[in-house]
Amino acid sequence: MIRPENRLKLVWDLGIFLFTVFTAIEIPLELVFGAGMDRRSLLFEIGGSLLFATDIALRFRTAILQNGKWVVDPGRVAAHYLKTTFVVDFFAAVPWTLLVFTLVGPPVTHANGLPDLWSLHTLDLLSLFRLIRVLDFTRRLERDAFINPSTLRLSTLIFWMVLFSHWIACAWYYLQGDGSAALHADNYLRALYFTTTTIMTVGYGDITPKTNPQIIFTIGVQIFGAGFYGYLIGNLASILANIDLIRTQFREKFDKISAFIKYYNLPADLQKRIRKYYTHLWEVRRGQDDAGALSDLPRSLKTEVSLFLNRPIVEKVPFMKDASEEIIRDIVLNLSPVIALPDEVIFQEGERGEEMYFISRGTVEVISADGRTVYATMTEGNFFGEIALILDSPRTATVRASDYADLYTISRKTFDHIIADYPDFAAKIRTLAKERLKEREH
Numbered sequence: 300m301i302r303p304e305n306r307l308k309l310v311w312d313l314g315i316f317l318f319t320v321f322t323a324i325e326i327p328l329e330l331v332f333g334a335g336m337d338r339r340s341l342l343f344e345i346g347g348s349l350l351f352a353t354d355i356a357l358r359f360r361t362a363i364l365q366n367g368k369w370v371v372d373p374g375r376v377a378a379h380y381l382k383t384t385f386v387v388d389f390f391a392a393v394p395w396t397l398l399v400f401t402l403v404g405p406p407v408t409h410a411n412g413l414p415d416l417w418s419l420h421t422l423d424l425l426s427l428f429r430l431i432r433v434l435d436f437t438r439r440l441e442r443d444a445f446i447n448p449s450t451l452r453l454s455t456l457i458f459w460m461v462l463f464s465h466w467i468a469c470a471w472y473y474l475q476g477d478g479s480a481a482l483h484a485d486n487y488l489r490a491l492y493f494t495t496t497t498i499m500t501v502g503y504g505d506i507t508p509k510t511n512p513q514i515i516f517t518i519g520v521q522i523f524g525a526g527f528y529g530y531l532i533g534n535l536a537s538i539l540a541n542i543d544l545i546r547t548q549f550r551e552k553f554d555k556i557s558a559f560i561k562y563y564n565l566p567a568d569l570q571k572r573i574r575k576y577y578t579h580l581w582e583v584r585r586g587q588d589d590a591g592a593l594s595d596l597p598r599s600l601k602t603e604v605s606l607f608l609n610r611p612i613v614e615k616v617p618f619m620k621d622a623s624e625e626i627i628r629d630i631v632l633n634l635s636p637v638i639a640l641p642d643e644v645i646f647q648e649g650e651r652g653e654e655m656y657f658i659s660r661g662t663v664e665v666i667s668a669d670g671r672t673v674y675a676t677m678t679e680g681n682f683f684g685e686i687a688l689i690l691d692s693p694r695t696a697t698v699r700a701s702d703y704a705d706l707y708t709i710s711r712k713t714f715d716h717i718i719a720d721y722p723d724f725a726a727k728i729r730t731l732a733k734e735r736l737k738e739r740e741h
């Protein structure tokens with residue numbers, strides 16, 4: 300059984316996709332400009348059918364995902380395939396033209412050299428069934444590839460727009476019937492130009508329908524164009540807004556706070572600080588509210604994400620180098636982010652301590668209550684606020700941020716658990732706390 304993630308299978312699927320797109324472009328061209336059945340189109344048809352037949356065979360051997368589990372039992376895979384896209388795939392794989400050609404005879408060609416659309420050649424259009432594969436492929440990309448969903452939607456929309464335009468241009472060219480059977484690039488270009496101006500509802504009117512069939516066709520294209528254009532513009536607006544969803548959401552938040560600031564006419568200095576804070580928030584966290592963004596994930600996945608994101612904060616602390624995996628895990632899973640502004644006092648000497656802090660970015664100063672003595676300056680990879688927790692005493696110093704400090708805290712409850720569960724670690728922290736206290740006394 301083949302897994303869909305298998306590299307070769309991916310390459311195969313990509314090949315089928317490209318071939319399908321090629322078919323979708325080639326067949327209408329062949330139909331309108333082609334000189335009937337020749338060797339090249341015959342080979343193309345046989346090749347395509349063989350390719351699709353192989354693909355059907357492969358599908359019977361490709362595992363499917365059901366309820367999050369891979370089904371590899373050939374019977375169940377076959378039953379599932381037969382129930383879903385088998386019929387369409389089968390239609391797409393049959394070499395229709397060749398079949399009818401063999402059974403009935405060669406296709407009719409008009410006196411003017413154009414192939415008769417309603418003769419056998421039209422059967423080629425049945426191969427367009429293969430386009431269902433494009434839907435398959437985009438769905439697959441959405442699921443497996445790390446492509447921004449909005450970018451993918453935009454690309455898909457452009458793809459269909461280009462393809463539809465091509466088809467309509469071919470049909471328009473046919474309706475014009477200028478008597479030449481060979482493909483004239485100039486004429487095709489003109490037909491494509493007519494199509495885009497009509498679809499986009501621009502309609503310059505320099506190329507206009509003359510005969511009744513042309514008028515009816517143009518009405519059809521106009522109605523389709525109005526709908527499609529509306530759909531396109533509506534989608535484009537939402538896609539463009541969503542392409543950088545995080546930035547859009549952040550900007551909305553920022554606009555809201557700006558409106559609030561203006562409404563209450565806050566002092567200029569306060570306004571400036573609030574704006575600066577938001578700029579910093581965007582720079583360091585891309586405005587992400589980690590807890591909110593992940594709230595829908597199941598617990599196990601949330602834990603993994605949290606471990607991945609926060610582990611470096613704890614591992615940066617040299618003191619934690621030899622700590623066991625369990626301690627690191629216990630700490631990492633209980634960290635909460637806090638940002639301190641420049642010159643903000645994080646806590647005052649003498650206060651009751653409720654949490655311990657890890658510095659992820661920025662600088663803080665440990666100072667005396669009056670702010671005159673600086674006991675220590677700490678940067679990323681350091682921690683503070685442990686003494687009040689381990690000795691169950693008031694804060695032994697004031698801590699102030701020197702610039703924007705990105706901090707993570709663990710609560711007293713978590714800290715007490717860790718101290719109780721890991722006595723070796725508790726002893727180490729206690730020693731360090733005593734050293735720090737001693738240092739202060741000098």
Ligand code: CMP
Pocket residue numbers: 652665674675682683684685686687688693694695696697698735736738739
């Ligand atoms: P705590 O007493 O909870 O609050 C103040 C914190 O400053 C203290 O915990 C220590 O983490 C830290 N601290 C106090 N004195 C020093 C020092 N001399 N060197 C480094 N850090 C200190």
